[in-house]
């Protein structure tokens with residue numbers, strides 16, 4: 345719609361839009377990487393527009409440019425002044441275990457006293473405890489729990505997440521978890537991309553019978569989950585003593601045959617060859633990768649597998665080792681970041697993930713921002729609609745109370761989010777849900 349507007353000496357015709365964000369000190373666009381993720385030096389290519397503006401109509405971005413350009417062509421009744429602030433694409437969390445009931449605060453002391461993750465698991469704690477809590481929760485209770493969790497993520501600037509099942513570990517409870525993800529996604533405003541992680545741990549009723557459990561997942565569960573369109577991805581916790589390489593391969597290939605793209609928990613605690621397996625099965629993403637071998641890195645590069653790194657995981661496991669992000673970036677493997685949000689790594693603030701990526705993975709703030717925007721979008725196969733500020737994309741935008749993007753790596757432990765826009769609507773204002 346054209347609106348004639350009188351200005352001294354001339355008549356300008358401006359296009360009406362729903363919302364304009366103007367005068368952002370730094371508008372981080374992350375543009376130019378819709379077809380493929382940023383890699384190597386491209387991971388610092390933030391596409392910054394100083395004094396930038398975005399025009400939004402019908403939930404989509406219709407213009408991204410200097411404020412002067414946008415304001416000369418577009419008019420909107422609602423305008424947000426981002427002077428002195430930075431605006432980025434809405435943050436994307438590429439790895440969460442979002443659907444769980446209960447909590448495991450008592451394990452913190454066990455970890456402090458030296459118990460390892462696998463020791464806690466072998467004693468019936470860890471994942472298995474959360475499985476008991478999640479099975480016991482009704483779908484309504486689980487949905488309500490996750491709804492509150494979603495609000496917390498939004499307030500911290502995250503607009504899209506990858507969300508795994510994996511605390512049901514029975515067909516019925518895995519379906520319940522995936523249906524909770526679907527329901528929340530339908531409710532909005534947080535977007536959730538669903539992943540089936542039935543092969544997360546061996547449930548107690550299958551103890552010592554991993555092969556049989558894998559058989560059931562392949563023969564019975566995966567076909568039903570695929571038929572009901574309950575998951576985009578199929579993931580496996582590929583780890584020594586849990587699902588080893590052959591078992592992981594079987595699950596991932598069976599999922600792929602049914603249209604569920606593979607992603608994998610790889611080489612987190614032990615150098616098992618998960619990175620190589622990710623390349624072999626054509627995984628979209630291999631995650632964790634603390635112990636990825638040089639060959640694995642090379643294979644991932646050749647196969648175009650994204651390395652989704654999760655620096656909060658080793659932090660909360662109290663490990664000294666972190667993924668070698670510099671090796672992936674130097675070798676041209678695209679890096680994305682995720683929180684690993686779960687009962688053992690309860691982190692809802694992706695700004696902290698960015699900071700940990702800087703302090704523990706030696707990624708620059710620019711690399712960490714690309715890894716939580718456009719590259720994270722690629723990690724969940726959504727780069728065609730989110731992850732960057734480009735015309736035609738969904739208007740998912742986070743505005744931070746910071747004058748420079750480097751604050752996202754630098755300032756720790758506070759929520760710098762001022763405004764969150766999701767599908768063109770202001771959903772967080774002055775740091776609170778609108």
Ligand SMILES: [Zn+2]
Pocket residue numbers: 439440441609684
């Ligand atoms: Zn995980």
